[in-house]
Amino acid sequence: MKRYELIIIGAGPAGLSAAIEAASNGMQVMVFDENERPGGQLFKQIHKFFGSKEHKAKERGFRIGEKLLKEAEGLGVEVQLKAAVMGIFDDKEISVMLDGRVEHYRANNIVIATGASEKMLPFPGWTLPGVIGAGAAQTMMNLHGLKPGSRVLMVGSGNVGLVVGYQLLQAGCKLEAVIDAAPRVGGYGVHAAKLARTGVPFYMSHTIKEAHGDSCVKGAAILAVDSSWQPIPGSEKYLEVDTICMAVGLSPMSQLARTAHCEMENNPLKGGLVSICNKYGETSTPGVYAVGDVAGIEEASSAMIQGRIAGAAISFDKGYINEAEFATRYEEYQNSLMQLREGMFGHKDKEAADMEHTEEGYILSQSLLSKGYMDAEEIEEYPGVYPVEQRGKGVFPVIECTQNIPCNPCQDACKRGCIKVSGKITNLPSVDASVECTACGMCVVSCPGQAIFLVDETLAPGYASVAIPYEFYPLPEPGSKGLALDRSGTSLGEAEVLKVKSSKAMDETAVLTMKVPVEWSMQARFFQVY
Amino acid sequence: MLKEGSELMRIDHHPILKTFEKGKLVKFLYDGEVMEGYEGEPIAVALRANGVMIHRYTSKHNDPRGVFCAIGRCTDCVMVVDGEPNIRTCITPLQEDMKIETQHGISNNKEDESI
Structure with a gap:
């Protein structure tokens, strides 16, 4: 021995x-x-x-x-x-x-x-080929270069479901929906927002009723549940999917x-x-x-x-x-x-968490928790956003980080000291409007939640530029046109790509700058290739 | 010959990972049909790239089963490989000329009464 x-x-x-x-x-x-x-x-x-x-x-x-x-x-x-x-x-x-x-x-x-x-959730049809664990999806696409399916339903809105959902999009799959029996998105709001702005619908308080198909998954029936987790009659929806991905803990x-x-x-x-x-x-x-x-x-x-x-x-x-x-x-x-372990998702606070306010007293976006994205008006209330009167001077960062999560790379990313995560690492980042932003984009790519954008409302009369983090293939060419999507993934109209910046230090997160009508400057948050 | 879904399932360009290192392209047999896959990748991956979803049928109810966990834990994806049943195809590397068969219960024969 x-x-x-x-x-x-x-x-x-x-x-x-x-x-x-x-x-x-x-x-x-x-x-x-x-x-x-x-x-x-x-x-x-x-x-x-x-x-x-x-x-x-x-x-x-x-x-x-x-x-x-x-x-x-x-x-x-x-x-x-x-x-x-x-x-x-x-x-x-x-x-x-x-x-x-x-x-x-x-x-x-x-x-x-x-x-x-992985935990599992049994339902009629759950043994059909095409029902897989979220881990299986990751294994197939990220280790072996194979899409687990073409049209996918994600069951579970915790960080695993949200992160794997995003990876499915990166692999070229279509994510038809994210559902969760709980009334609120379980994972980080920033992860949900990344999906929502590409147009992925979130169905909270929904569970899977059954998988359809004889030899493999051809669709999924989902239905709404009430506050005591009971199915609501007549709420059934049918989704045409070939893959049901389980991320239930x-x-x-x-x-x-x-x-x-x-x-x-x-x-x-x-x-x-x-x-x-x-x-x-x-x-x-x-x-x-x-x-x-x-x-x-x-x-x-x-x-x-x-x-x-x-x-x-x-x-x-x-x-x-x-x-x-x-x-x-x-x-x-x-x-x-x-x-x-600090913050609203932390180990110790999992059950006692206040779901109305951040620790600093900011109001938590209920829209983010129930739909996966924030309403445009809500953004204005957070410390990572310049006050309206300070926005006329050129480029400024918009940090849409609104929940207490333990993360602070943004403050190190800004060499000019514009961004601060003061006190606890879970505090919301704040911006200092007196610091001139050089639009280097390093804060945009440093944010693991992809929640930082650069906006310039002085681009040209009637036009603004919005720079977004972009992690999809292929990278759009400067000059190409596409659609500007808002946080819910709804199209605002046409946008033009001004530039696409990518370097080794940015580690495969490109910064895509698009030109949009100035009234969309605080709404346009994703660029969809035509 | 490719089935529905086929090679389109392979990711050619990944925005983060770029390309995937693969072994050489080899032929293998799936229920008597010649297919191609990359040497060393899990059998299940090669099958999925060829459009195969069903790996086996259960013994009692004859229900179809396929890949579920993809890490060798659940054993739902087992098949008969080179004559040996219960091979976890999600973690068994593909080799040239492998003979892969749909498993019925614990056999490669639908009519097998012993199962």
Whole structure:
């Protein structure tokens, strides 16, 4: 039986981060992963992450994955792929299925970082080919370059549903609708707004009744539900789709923690059955840790920090770092983690959240929560928008970030200091109208929510320019015409592309500037190619 | 020969990922029909690109099933590959001249009573 100082189960963001932390302190680390490729779900995440610089914000998930792998490799971390861990037994012995054989290993410490599996919603027809998990859609389009379908219905408006919905559009699929039984969009408003302005309808308080088709999905019937989740007669709608994509939540894959006799709890705030852990991620079984989604469903960013904390705690426990060093690192990681858990979508506020106001007292857009986009008048109330009287001087940014989410790359993006996220990282960004905007566009591309626009109402008499983030193929040519869409995806009329800016620093987010009649300057938010 | 849907499902230009690295184009057999796919990509991806949605029929109700989780967890996409049943096509790499058959229950034969 082979021994290691530390065995980590799962080579996703949490497991790799724990491995990197421990190996950088000099520990001998082995990581087992059942998949063909390491990185967990990171390589399917092609969107820019939220958070601050320390959380690797505004970097795309797959690039973070590449960096983690390189770092782990450089530190001599061994990663054994196609290795399914079957159980954790007494004295931290584990059995692993490797190439059709069962091998046994023992470690002084074990980190369980097995992630989560998708929850499902059964309905008539849900076993038909064409009904897939949101993860399946990501796997097919972002890893293998295959559209999962042509016309898709997304069931679930949490961040997974919204992010995958956007990725479907980027892959060239048509997203027919996003539905959710809840009355409010579950994920970030900015993610919903990205879909809504391309014309994707949101049906809140709607559930799926059935999938139609004999041999595969040919359509879906949806219907409205009332406040006690009961179907409303006569509300049925039929959508012609060939794919139904399910994004109805995740459950921690905590089976291995049970085999290790860890004390478990059923915690709805954490997504289901999880092991009870101390602040370092250690379970009730000494030396066995659980980090990332397996310890409670969160984002990849928090999983990476949890991995770091466990890696540091194990290093300290085994004498690889001293107490002072551990205390410093723990404090740094813990602060970073707490930042990510702030805000209306945060871990602690999930149920107690005030859905009427931001923490600063701004009124939350109910339209954003129920339809996926804000009404034009509502925008004026937020601190990221210049007061009307300050707008005649040239280009100004419009930051349509109206919910408390932990994210601040915009303030670093503006070298002139126009944008501030003061106090908590979840506070809404504010703009300083006294700073002259050079229209460099870096704030536009730095915003993972694609919620920053540059407007110039002095372009030409009667005309304004609106610069928008653009992540679709092909990039329109300057001089070409198309439609200016408003936040709901409704066409305002014709717009002309003035320029399209793209550079390596912008990381595949182009800034498209379009010319529109000046009265659309605060409405036009998307450009649709004819 | 391509079925409905066919190669159009492949993403040629992705706005973020650009192109996808693929192995060489190889031939394989699907229920006796010659198809093409890229070596090393999951069998399920090659089948979908050829318009195949149904991977198997359940033993009790003869219901069609296809790809569901695409990460080897749900086992809904299993087929008979080179004579071996219950192969998870979403995580099994395609190889040249592979013989892939629709699975009926746990067999490649509709009439098989043993299932």
